[in-house]
Amino acid sequence: MRALTWQGKHDVRVETVPDPEIVNPRDAIIEVTSTAICGSDLHLYDGVIPGVLSGDILGHEFMGRVVEAGPKSTLKKDQRVVVPFTISCGGCFHCKKQQFSACDNSNPAEKQDLTEMQFGHAVGGLFGYSHLAGGYPGGQAEYVRVPFSDVGPIVIPDGFDDDDVLFLSDILPTGWMAAENADIEEGDTVAVWGCGPVGLFAVQSALKMGAAQVIAIDHYPNRLRLARQMGAKVIDYTQTHVLEALMEMSGGHGPDAVIDAVGMESHGFAPDTMMDNVKQAVGIGADGGHVLREAILACRKGGRVSVPGVYGGFLDKFPLGAMMEKGLQIRTGQTHVQRYTKELLHRIAEGEIDTRFMISHRLPLEQAADGYHNFRFNQNDWTKVVLKPNMQPAAG
Amino acid sequence: MKLYSDREQDFAARSEPIERQSTLLWGLGLGALAGASAYALYAARRDRDGLSYRPADSAPGRSAKQSRFGEYAVVGRTVTIDRPRDDLYRYWRNFKNLSGFMENVKSVEPIEEAKGRFRWMIEGPAGTDVRIETEVVSDKPGEEIAWRSLQTSQIDTKGKVSFRDAPGNRGTEVEALIAYDPPGGELGRWIAKLFQAEPALQGRRDLKRFKMLVETGEIATSANRKSDK
Ligand SMILES: NC(=O)c1ccc[n+]([C@@H]2O[C@H](COP(=O)([O-])OP(=O)(O)OC[C@H]3O[C@@H](n4cnc5c(N)ncnc54)[C@H](O)[C@@H]3O)[C@@H](O)[C@H]2O)c1
Ligand SMILES: [Zn+2]
Ligand SMILES: [Zn+2]
Numbered sequence: 001m002r003a004l005t006w007q008g009k010h011d012v013r014v015e016t017v018p019d020p021e022i023v024n025p026r027d028a029i030i031e032v033t034s035t036a037i038c039g040s041d042l043h044l045y046d047g048v049i050p051g052v053l054s055g056d057i058l059g060h061e062f063m064g065r066v067v068e069a070g071p072k073s074t075l076k077k078d079q080r081v082v083v084p085f086t087i088s089c090g091g092c093f094h095c096k097k098q099q100f101s102a103c104d105n106s107n108p109a110e111k112q113d114l115t116e117m118q119f120g121h122a123v124g125g126l127f128g129y130s131h132l133a134g135g136y137p138g139g140q141a142e143y144v145r146v147p148f149s150d151v152g153p154i155v156i157p158d159g160f161d162d163d164d165v166l167f168l169s170d171i172l173p174t175g176w177m178a179a180e181n182a183d184i185e186e187g188d189t190v191a192v193w194g195c196g197p198v199g200l201f202a203v204q205s206a207l208k209m210g211a212a213q214v215i216a217i218d219h220y221p222n223r224l225r226l227a228r229q230m231g232a233k234v235i236d237y238t239q240t241h242v243l244e245a246l247m248e249m250s251g252g253h254g255p256d257a258v259i260d261a262v263g264m265e266s267h268g269f270a271p272d273t274m275m276d277n278v279k280q281a282v283g284i285g286a287d288g289g290h291v292l293r294e295a296i297l298a299c300r301k302g303g304r305v306s307v308p309g310v311y312g313g314f315l316d317k318f319p320l321g322a323m324m325e326k327g328l329q330i331r332t333g334q335t336h337v338q339r340y341t342k343e344l345l346h347r348i349a350e351g352e353i354d355t356r357f358m359i360s361h362r363l364p365l366e367q368a369a370d371g372y373h374n375f376r377f378n379q380n381d382w383t384k385v386v387l388k389p390n391m392q393p394a395a396g
Numbered sequence: 397m398k399l400y401s402d403r404e405q406d407f408a409a410r411s412e413p414i415e416r417q418s419t420l421l422w423g424l425g426l427g428a429l430a431g432a433s434a435y436a437l438y439a440a441r442r443d444r445d446g447l448s449y450r451p452a453d454s455a456p457g458r459s460a461k462q463s464r465f466g467e468y469a470v471v472g473r474t475v476t477i478d479r480p481r482d483d484l485y486r487y488w489r490n491f492k493n494l495s496g497f498m499e500n501v502k503s504v505e506p507i508e509e510a511k512g513r514f515r516w517m518i519e520g521p522a523g524t525d526v527r528i529e530t531e532v533v534s535d536k537p538g539e540e541i542a543w544r545s546l547q548t549s550q551i552d553t554k555g556k557v558s559f560r561d562a563p564g565n566r567g568t569e570v571e572a573l574i575a576y577d578p579p580g581g582e583l584g585r586w587i588a589k590l591f592q593a594e595p596a597l598q599g600r601r602d603l604k605r606f607k608m609l610v611e612t613g614e615i616a617t618s619a620n621r622k623s624d625k
Contacts, residue, residue, distance in 0.1 A: 020620040021620070021621045023619055023621065024615075025614055026612070072614075089612040089616075091612055092478065093476070104607065104611075105612050105616055106616055107616065108615075108617050109600075109602075109605050109615070109616070111618070112604065113597065134618050137618070148612070
């Protein structure tokens, strides 16, 4: 089959690799019809997440058609499914508590040592997201082996296009959980850093959950325009002092909840960002933390900090004093996707949630490398890229 | 090779002549390591803060900071499995099942089932197999199983697995301990290599596979094809 493989920093290629097979009884094989590139993939593309090996198949946002189901799978041939990026067994302590991304049993035992050493506990398995998260081949491919296929995939009824439901695999639940982790109350002001797909869905979710106003922060005019279109007020951090503006826009109170939808590679020329960039470049495992620091400073006393943005190492100059003295609460994590898919599919069906507005580009899988390049270096216009293995390349 | 790092053994090594260590180990290290008596040993040395002794804490001996070299290497680990004690005991007591989740164990076959005697074939260096013959020395249904190697074995080893109810209906806390006296020669070097980097690694992975197998019915793998497994 054809699949997008990682070769090194800023080097990904579509190559021919062996087709997957059913290996374990609960597996299914999916023929991919749509798969997206995520901001999380850019951390791999930029080489800031360790444990990615040359030849690894990337991609964790995908959907398709079941072509084969193992003896213990509950799926049937030809069903259309969206597959959560988190691989979860459904039966361990964490899965039973609906903490699906913390599954004990999905990361192969021999791959657990590294994160156990680094984080104190081994992380759960994820598709296409480094050998720290299991080394599972990802979904930017023609076919994918889906373990625990009786737990994760959600069967899609007729009447939905791929573009309606694809994002149930990650960013839609991620934006939703980001807002849920912000414990929004009526009348709240919620500030969201980052107007990428995750930030935009967080904006939409926060408004649905009753925020009186959502203020979105970024510097790409087109992404800010989309946030405004979703109902947010916006701040362009290249024009405006973010902290001051947030205080003024919330009556001198400060946002009740803040959401970091940027993660470890925040941009800007703030002195702390430049220091972080240097440390990241020399590979000492320091995460970029400008946004998280700013969000904590902005948050009102007794407020809530929600962090869907991905971090993988250590953060220098973490404003722990501000956190403690203001009595803030912080919640974070890889999304427990399986917890939200049913409810969100229902909301899509009811027309309550729009998923198509952010797709800027649809490309054949063969052009995945262009997709990565542009999603990384032309972020203003390339807001979300969907790859289609069956799409014919545009003529010319 | 990194060896027994238990305060119990520390105690044993200081108080007993060398030749008694291995018996003591079995008694102290394996017999009592999981039991309450293991926690009541006092270290009789003056430490940094000038205290002449510190009462032992409640942690298992193998998590002690003080490591010591002795004759035996021990790997041990506890894992909580969401199944009743009796089921897990019965699964383990059927020794043939062990090769299903122990990475280096190719097979475990009975020699004399009635006497609890089994032959383990372990994947050895350069394609050779290592043979271990063991007999069950303690068998408390639903609680613990312990075994030790017979004279005919190529490796001198002892093992024990115990099962306790986990709090809050979380299933069972399974603790496995395996001790062995590394032989000399090529075989010894191979064993050293296998366990050197991280003595607990193998035991830890095997227990995780045991948990996967009973909780999910399969052992997680990211292999995309059967032949890559
Ligand atoms: N928790 C999860 O399960 C989960 C799931 C998906 C994605 N993520 C993470 O969420 C984050 C965002 O993902 P995405 O797909 O939207 O990525 P993206 O790269 O498309 O968007 C990030 C946005 O942040 C903006 N930004 C950068 N620096 C900023 C700053 N200083 N202030 C304000 N905005 C700034 C960028 O301009 C960009 O628009 C990533 O870290 C990704 O890994 C987490
Ligand atoms: Zn994603
Ligand atoms: Zn699980």
